[in-house]
Amino acid sequence: MEDIAIIGFVSKRFDRIVITTEGGEIYNLSAIMPWEAVSPDFDSGQFIPFIEKRARASGKTDGSTIWGAHLEKL
Helix, strand or coil: CEEEEEEEEEEEECCEEEEEECCCCEEEECCCCCCCCCCCCCCHHHHHHHCCCEEEEEEEECCCEEEEEEEEEC
């Protein structure tokens, strides 16, 4: 996994909160790391205030999910 920092539009897609970059790349947002022994949507409520807003997301990615995601409102 590698560090990532992107700017995009946060939205809810099906049952996941995602961020879509200006280039069209879509990343799932996860507040946890993949090896943590809790549900993948654990603590995802922290992303709700960012839905339908532009934000900067940072964390670690495997290419499809930003793990340990931190969002900053722009």
